[in-house]
Amino acid sequence: MPLDRTQPGKYFDATDTHLRRIGAWRGLASYETGGESAPPSLFGLSTIVCARFDHAVSPTVASNPRRVVWDPATQKVSWGGNSGLFETAAGSNLSTFVSQFEVIGY
Numbered sequence: 001m002p003l004d005r006t007q008p009g010k011y012f013d014a015t016d017t018h019l020r021r022i023g024a025w026r027g028l029a030s031y032e033t034g035g036e037s038a039p040p041s042l043f044g045l046s047t048i049v050c051a052r053f054d055h056a057v058s059p060t061v062a063s064n065p066r067r068v069v070w071d072p073a074t075q076k077v078s079w080g081g082n083s084g085l086f087e088t089a090a091g092s093n094l095s096t097f098v099s100q101f102e103v104i105g106y
Helices: none
Strands: 010-016 019-026 048-053 068-069 074-078 096-105
Touching: 068 096, 074 096
Parallel strands: none
Antiparallel strands: 010 019, 019 096, 048 096, 068 074
């Protein structure tokens, strides 16, 4: 599973009406076209209101960060290049890339 709960920081944070999830998302060894499945239940939520992912960086490919986006229509996390809107090619090894994320929902 790409969700890495071993990263430092508070993973659970609750307010009066919303829950906040913070963590790290690690890429797959073989990227699937269309993205990685990430339904609200993966984060312990029934609905995601907002999902924010930082650019993913890799210690081995530091000069080439990747764009990471959660798509509410497909409920998938897609990966792209640092510039432009193209999607990462299927089969790409993203296992060394990690993106910090914040998901808010209920």
